[in-house]
């Protein structure tokens with residue numbers, strides 16, 4: 001579903017189809033990502049949510065359809081052009097993939113070393129700033145193995161936001177974390193949005209966390225976005241698929 005002219009999309013998935021071998025993951029998939037808002041994508045395990053994030057970051061190409069970022073079709077770009085777009089987008093992975101042999105500070109510095117020509121002092125300052133914004137100031141010199149699961153996630157966020165991206169894509173930021181750390185991370189995403197004045201797309205299965213942060217919610221089902229609206233209207237949706245998903249009911253139109 002696409003938003004009206006009132007709200008401007010920073011990114012758009014336009015009639016995308018994508019299969020892996022015989023497995024059709026997306027078909028007729030349309031989604032607008034509204035600038036400055038937090039959009040949460042919900043859907044069953046294996047529905048294709050992470051695939052959507054990889055499309056938005058140009059890591060995957062659709063079989064047909066288009067993916068636009070700031071009005072530019074990123075599906076037909078050279079690697080060089082894509083790298084320019086990628087500087088504005090940051091993907092925080094489902095499993096926060098820090099390099100074990102580097103300290104947290106060095107891990108967070110990686111995108112700056114790769115994409116910028118900042119001096120060592122500037123890098124140090126930017127990394128300290130990013131770690132501070134996720135409440136991890138004291139972890140600068142720790143190795144990832146010394147951090148808890150929640151701290152690792154937040155270190156992954158710090159790395160994702162250190163370049164000041166316009167669009168941050170979070171893949172399951174709270175999965176497997178206790179309720180207190182989940183709240184902390186939800187607050188962190190909200191705070192980072194304020195700090196960056198940017199846009200976020202969050203994939204989550206955690207309904208309280210979703211409704212605490214989402215401006216818009218999109219539900220992916222059988223390859224397409226079958227419901228898209230403000231969080232409040234999705235919460236009150238009468239669409240039987242959305243209702244069953246939100247209630248976690250075993251009986252309904254979703255085959256289990």
Ligand SMILES: Nc1ncnc2c1ncn2[C@@H]1O[C@H](COP(=O)(O)OP(=O)(O)OP(=O)(O)O)[C@@H](O)[C@H]1O
Nearest residue numbers: 020023025043044045046047048049050051052094
């Ligand atoms: N590179 C790949 N090669 C083959 N199949 C893939 C590949 N990536 C994803 N798939 C398949 O595509 C489907 C959608 O995967 P995806 O990871 O996008 O789902 P998801 O909604 O993120 O699921 P989860 O909630 O479990 O993270 C799954 O059936 C998965 O097995």
Ligand SMILES: [Mg+2]
Nearest residue numbers: 049050094171
């Ligand atoms: Mg996934």
